[in-house]
Amino acid sequence: MWKYIFGFANVAAVKCAIELGVADAIQNHHSPITLNPIVDGTIGYVQTPLSRRLLGRGGNSMESLFLLESSPVMLKPWHFLNDRVRLDGNTAAFEAAHGNDIWKYAAVNPDHSKLIDDAMACHARMDVPRMIERCPEVFDGIKLW
Numbered sequence: 685m686w687k688y689i690f691g692f693a694n695v696a697a698v699k700c701a702i703e704l705g706v707a708d709a710i711q712n713h714h715s716p717i718t719l720n721p722i723v724d725g726t727i728g729y730v731q732t733p734l735s736r737r738l739l740g741r742g743g744n745s746m747e748s749l750f751l752l753e754s755s756p757v758m759l760k761p762w763h764f765l766n767d768r769v770r771l772d773g774n775t776a777a778f779e780a781a782h783g784n785d786i787w788k789y790a791a792v793n794p795d796h797s798k799l800i801d802d803a804m805a806c807h808a809r810m811d812v813p814r815m816i817e818r819c820p821e822v823f824d825g826i827k828l829w
Contacts, residue, residue, distance in 0.1 A: 698738070699754040702747055707731065707738035743809050748802035757782070757789070757796050 701707065710717055716730050737746040752758060761777035768777045782789050790797035815822065 695754050698750065702738055702740075702750060705740065707735050708740050710735070711739055746806060746810070748799070748806040752799045752803035755796070755799060757793075757799075 710731055737744060738750070739745045740747055761781040764777045764780040767780040768775060771780070776785065778786050778789070786800070790800055
C-alpha cells in the first residue's frame with residue numbers, strides 16, 4: 685500500500701533532478717562527481733544508461749516527455765477521474781479538469797503547447813527509427829519531396 689500512497693514521490697524527485705539539471709551537471713563534469721558541487725561525500729556519481737535519458741539534449745533524452753507528463757496541467761486530470769465516472773462517461777478527465785480538451789487548452793496556453801510539441805518530438809525520436817526498422821511496409825508508397 686505504501687507504494688501507492690507515496691508513488692508520486694519518485695515522479696517528484698525525478699522532475700526535481702531534471703529541473704535542477706543534475707544529469708547535465710554530471711555529464712558536463714566528465715568524471716565522477718559528488719553532490720557537493722551540484723552535498724559533501726566520498727562516492728562519485730556517473731551517468732548510467734537510464735540517467736542519460738534525463739539529459740536536456742540528445743536523441744535519447746526523455747526529459748521533455750517526463751516534464752510534460754509531470755506538469756501540474758497533466759497531473760490535474762488524475763484528480764478528476766471520479767467526475768469522469770459520475771458524469772455521462774463522455775467527458776474526458778482532462779476536459780473535466782480544465783474545461784477544454786487538451787488541444788483547445790494548448791491553443792490558448794503557449795507554454796503548455798511547447799511542452800506537448802517537445803514531448804511528441806521526444807517520443808517520435810525514440811519510436812520512429814524502431815517503426816522504420818521493424819515495420820518498413822507501413823511506409824511503402826510514401827514519397828518525400
